[in-house]
Amino acid sequence: MRLDKFLTECGIGTRREVKEIISKNEITINGRRTSSPKEKIDLENDVVRMGETVLEYKEDRFYILNKTAGFITATEDAREKTVMELLPEWVNRKDLFPVGRLDKDTEGLLLFTNNGKIAHELLSPKKHVDKTYQVKLLKEIDEKSVKLLEEGVDIGGYVTKPSKVQIINNMEILLTISEGRFHQVKKMLDAVENKVVYLKRLRFGNLELGDLPLGEVKEVTLTDIF
Structure with a gap:
């Protein structure tokens, strides 16, 4: 070369x-x-x-970011700050893009790559890649709501696939879903007459946020992902 x-x-x-x-x-x-x-x-x-x-030349590159709130998940935007602005100088940004999307006000694990095939595999509905979110709620959650969330709820003409709920306390849960529909977690809590007041993605497939500080980035490998 x-x-x-x-x-x-x-x-x-x-x-x-x-x-x-x-x-x-x-x-x-x-x-x-x-x-x-x-x-x-x-x-x-x-x-x-x-x-x-x-x-070091790397044909395929993978990084995870602990996204902060206030940034949209896009490579560029004329009006909003994008997650690309959170990447430090040492990250090779050539052809890099975020895999999937986190809402502007959502924090947590966001994967970046330049490999479109891997991104497609992770986002494909056929793959059912699990995603775990820390969800803080407006009001206490009861057993009935937990059961409904785990069985699947109607989020506007679509019934979600079964999920897993782990109760941290009455106002906070860990929610694991295998889909990635627009505003899905927020809509699921709306469906059980509750509201999300804070949302953070902790896990995406095999990738875990762990103790990565908010706003920080680390490089990962393909073996970390699959």
Whole structure:
């Protein structure tokens, strides 16, 4: 792979920007400085650095974000702040997009990738990927409501698939669903005459938020996802 393409794929900048970086002798290959954008890179064996940073080419990239409220799940928007603005500089954003959606006021686990096939598999209704949410409620939840949620409720012409409810206390539950319909968790609680006052996704398939701080990002691998 040509050096300029390699740097672009590593998310360093556009083709024009990386050529300028190369021309300033900021790149080394196996400890040797180069100013040629045409230089060939052996992806298996060559060590490429920009300054002291080793650059690693990854065809497929996966990151999880502990999303904060106030950002919409989109790659760009003319009026709203997007989740892309929460990604730190070290994240390679080239072709990156969020998998699925969290509402603007919802916090928690959001996966990003540049692999459309993996994203499709995770979002496909046929896959039934579980998602677990921490749900704080406006009023106390009773056993009848829990049973209804677990059996499936009508959220406006559609009856949800069976879910799992774990009671933290009378005003807070963990809700696990295998679907991802628009505003589904909020609509499910509306259906049992309650309201969501706080919502956070803790798990998405095999991925868990764990102790990742709010607003922070970490890189994950395909084996973490499946």
